[in-house]
Amino acid sequence: METILSLLIGGLFAAGIYSILRRSIVKLVIGLIMLSQSVNLLILTAAGLTRGNPPLLPKEGFVTGQGYADPLPQALVLTAIVISFGVISFTLVLLYRAHQKLGTDDLDKMGESDQ
Amino acid sequence: MFSIYLMLIFFLLTPLVSPLFKFFKEKANWVLAVFPALFFISMMMMIPTIQYGPKIISLQWVPSIGVNLDFVFDGLSILFALLVSGIGILIFIYAGSYLKNHPLISRFYVFLFIFMASMLGLVLSDNIILLFIFWEATSISSYLLIGFDHENPEARKAALKALLITGLGGLSLMAGLILLGSITGSYTISGMNPVTANSPLYGLTLFLILLGAFTKSAQFPFHFWLPGAMKAPTPVSAYLHSATMVKAGVFLLMRLNPILGGTADWHLWVTLAGTTTMLTGSVLTLGQKDMKGLLASTTIIALGILVTLIGLSTSLAAKAALVFLLVHSLYKGSLFLVVGIIDHETGTRDITKLHSLTWVLPFSAFSAVLAAFSMSGFPPLLGFISKELLYEAKIQAPSAGEIILITGFLANAVNVTVAALIAIKPFLGRKKKISHHIHEVPFSLWLAPFLMAVAGLLFGFFSDSLGRLIISPALAVIHAEPTVVKLKMWHGVNEVFLLSVITVLTGIIFYFLYPQFIRMAGKLSRLRRFSISTIYERFLTGFQKFSYRVTVFLQNGRLRYYLMSVLIAMILLVLLFIFPFSEIEWKLEITDIYFFDLALVVLILIAAALVLFTSSRLTAIVALGIIGYGVALIYALYGAPDLAITQLLIETLIVILFALVIFRLPNFRSFSGKLTRWRDAFIALASGAVVTILTLKAGSLQFHPNxxxxxxxxxxxxxxxxxxxxxxxxxxxxxxxxxxxxxxxxxxxxxxxxxxxxxxxx
Incomplete structure (x- = not known):
């Protein structure tokens, strides 16, 4: 299953990069969203996948040999999801304001407005 | 011990220079000269000690990497330290008057202080890393001194030239010294055993160190920065050319002679560089009209002579080199300062325009004549002994003696000519002809050249003590076997004496032919296009243009080009390092695929494609939502319910936020052409593929325990x-x-x- 997911990760990454390379500011934000989805999946997949069996312990606590899913990458991804939300919402509002102020949605023209 | 602290304190004293000028005003130069004087005295007091062998002082600095403040006091370091501090005293006094009322005079003294302290540190260092640090410090401080007149573009250019050439040599020297340290297993020169030519790294080490020494000591083909360095204020030129800076390379060769010297390679390259430099210097000298230019070119000759002598590797040659070093420092310093006085008073340095100056500048005239006699090697001055030794050493050269002797003869004859041009031409003439604007200079100006010239005379009289107390211990450092040096004035009429006489006669003939030389140089000036200096300048301009283009190309201010370079670098580097890893097994089993998961993945990929190619903003939002919720489902399937919940929540928020903003933004527009889109698509797909490969690889790697x-x-x-x-x-x-x-x-x-x-x- 890792193989299929790896393809998905690569596909989302490529889509994200292609979007970021556009000159339109909206595409930039869309690219960021897809890129962070891809990287989150990457962290989880790279650590090895376990279908079902979440790391939730039974009442008596830890029992060896249960084959739980790895909890550490999950914790990392959880942080990453929340951070990327912060980044994306900030970028979105920033670009919205920039568009209002500068009257263009072309990243190249935004750079020129500094001069 | 005291002297080491004193030298290190020099660096710390520099912030006090400016307040001293505020406090003592025009007398500040005398106060400042006390510091080199103290150092000079402390070195004089060391002379009796070093007769019994070197004294090493070590202070801990960075012991973990073998860099300590190791200093050595032996004949060689004391000789150089005495020259640097002794001439330093005179330069400090002279510069105060020379730059009187200059608005930046305190800045000048700060640079001079740093320069002198670095030079002292350089000659006293026993640790090669420490030596390198001081070496670089002299390069940097001389850059500041040469470019002191920073509003003059020529001065800035000359300063940069000196810095680039000596800086290049400095890098090479660093590599060479580190190699030397690893070959010998010691970072102190006193702890090193001689490196034999059989050592596999000998050739490379020698090449790197020689490159460092040759750039600093202006050997061919790096000689061209030296004439430029006379753009500095004259006291600096005098200091750089006589006792310091350019002698650093000579010092290094002398210091490392017991470790690296004596081999056939050493002999060949050092002698070759020295002889070529002598010849280049002689050719460059003839035909110049600028007095400072004349002196600068003869410095190139002198450096060539010194390097040739070191390359000869005989005890006699080393002795000749040491005596000539001392003589040259004294007469060159004196003549430079006299030229400074003439320039200061008349406003010109053109020998064809100057005359009759004896009537107004008697002390300068006296100093110039005395120094010129030393330069041309007349008895009873030290210069005579030096020249006799030079010829003797060259006649006894182990190989290629004829070439060295002929070049040396030419070089000495040119020296005689220049001595006559500087000391006779500007001073002869009738009193009536002289302009009324020219006056005698104050005591603080004529004292320095006067003392240096007189020193050349006194050393001639007391040559015996000089040889015994200073030259012998210094020679013992260069040549391990102990020798007692006896310097004698009169050797009788032998072939060396005859050579001296012919040299002086040739020099005088050149002097009378000099107008012809000037005319010839004028005709040949078109050849300057092919000079090394021009090649250097072309290269520098070309390099600047190249850097400009590279910068404009890379730093274009467009985010996506930066991103592209990052991505392309990532793709190439990952591919470069992935392929050697071929022994890692690829996790490519396709047995554990569930239909539901596969459908989900395909759905997400379709949504991603939709996001890219739709022109409707609403479709894009919905497709983004599909991606987000799809990913949440994958989390849920693979044992990560917390992730799934968070993802659902965040995705909903993003979609809402996006929906709020996106309709206030304009419609999707395509700004780029077809070709750009294909290029971007290629980069995107390549980076996606690299990420896929990485993910597949990561499954089979476990660098650390889980x-x-x-x-x-x-x-x-x-x-x-x-x-x-x-x-x-x-x-x-x-x-x-x-x-x-x-x-x-x-x-x-x-x-x-x-x-x-x-x-x-x-």
């Missing part, structure tokens, strides 16, 4: 939580979570501020 077992085990027992992911977040890695909360807060404040700003404007 720590998840620890979390699973301790989660309930120590943190009393059954949801391990949550326990990690709020307990094991709670600080991370705190950081995350901070980031979110900052983002929220940012969003709030951005939206609030808009309201105020309305």
């Amino acid at each position: 720590i998840s077992g620890y979390f699973l085990e301790k989660s309930y027992r120590e943190a009393y939580g059954k949801n391990v992911v949550n326990v990690i977040l709020v307990d094991f890695r709670a600080l991370d979570t705190l950081g995350e909360i901070t980031v979110l807060t900052v983002a929220a404040i940012g969003v709030f501020a951005l939206l609030k700003l808009k309201r105020k404007q309305k």
Whole structure:
């Protein structure tokens, strides 16, 4: 299953990069969203996948040999999801304001407005 | 010990220079000269000690990497230290008058202080790393001194030239010294054993170190920075050319002679460089009209002579080199300072325009004549002894003696000519002809050249003590076997004496032919196009243009080009390092594929394609939602319910936020052409492929033991939580979570501020 997911990760990454390379500011934000989805999946997949069996312990606590899913990458991804939300919402509002102020949605023209 | 602290304190004293000038005003140069004087006296007091062998002082600095403040006091270091500090005293006094009322005079003294202290540190260092640090410090401080007149573009150019050439040599020297340190296993020169030519790294080490020494000592083909360095204020030129800077390379060769010298390679390259430099210097000298230019070119000759002598590797040659070094420092310093006085008073340095100056500048005339006699090697001055030794050493050269002797003869004859040009031409003439604007200079100006010239005379009289007390211990450093040096004035009429006479006669013939030389140089000036200096300048301009183009290409101010370079670098580097890893097995089993998962993945990929190619903003939002929820489902399937919940929540928020903003933004537009889109698509697909390969690889790699077992085990027992992911977040890695909360807060404040700003404007 890792193989299929790896393809998905690569596909989302490529889509994200292609979007970021556009000159339109909206595409930039869309690219960021897809890129962070891809990287989150990457962290989880790279650590090895376990279908079902979440790391939730039974009442008596830890029992060896249960084959739980790895909890550490999950914790990392959880942080990453929340951070990327912060980044994306900030970028979105920033670009919205920039568009209002500068009257263009072309990243190249935004750079020129500094001069 | 005292002297070492004194030298190190020089560096710390530099901030005090400016207040001293405020306090003592025009007498500050005398106060400042006390510091080199103290050092000079402390070195004089060391002379009796070093007769019994070198004295080493070591202070800990960075012992872990073998860099300590190791200093050595032996004949060689004392000789150089005496020259540097002794001439330093005179330069300090002279410069105060020379640059009187200059607005930046205190800055000048700061540079001069740093320069002198670095030079002293360089000659006293026993540790090669320390030596290198001081070496670079002299390069940097001489850059500041040469470019002191920074409003003059020529001075800036000359300063940069000196810095680039000596800096290049400095890099090479560093590599060479580190190699030397690793070959000999010691970073102190006193602890090194001689490196034999059989050592596999000998050739490379020698090449790198020689390159360093040759650039600093202006050997061919690096000689061209030296004439430029006379753009500095004259006291600096005098100092750089006589006792310091250019002698650093000669010093290094002398210092390393017992370790690297004596081999056939050493003999060949050092002698070759020296002889070529002598010849180049002689050719460059003839035909110049600028007095400073004449002196600068003869410095090139002198350096060539010194390097040739070191290359000869005989005890006699080393002795001749040491005596000539001393003589040259004294007469060159004196003549430069006299030229400075003439320039200061008349406003010109053109020998064809100057005459009759004896009537107004008697002390300068006296100093110039005395120094010129030393330069041309007349008895009873030290210069005579030096020249006799030079010829003797060259006649007894182990090989290629004829070439060395002929070049040396030419070089000495040119020296005689220049001595006559400087000391006779500007001073002869009738009193009536002289302009009334020229006056005698104050005591503080004529004292320095006068003392240096007189020193050349006194050393001639007391040559015996000089040879015994200073030259012998110095020679013992260059040539390990102890020799007692006897310097004698009169050797009788032998072939060496006859050579001296012919040299002087040739020099005088050149002097009378000099107008012809000037005319010839004028005709040949077109050849300057092919000079090394011009090649250097072409290269520099070309390199600047190249850097400009590269900068404009790379730093174009467009985010996506930066991103592209990062991505392309990532793709290439990953591919470069992945392929050698071929022994890692690829996790390519396709047996464990569930239909539901596959359908989900395909759905997400279709949604991603839709996002890219749709022109409707609403479709894009919906497709983004599909991607987000799809990913959430994958999390749920693979044992990560917490992730799934968070993802659902966040995705919903993003879609709402996006929907709010996107309709205030213009429609999707395509700004780029077809070709650009294909290029971007290629980069995107390539980076996607690299990420896929990395993910596949990562499954089969385990660099460190997995720590998840620890979390699973301790989660309930120590943190009393059954949801391990949550326990990690709020307990094991709670600080991370705190950081995350901070980031979110900052983002929220940012969003709030951005939206609030808009309201105020309305």
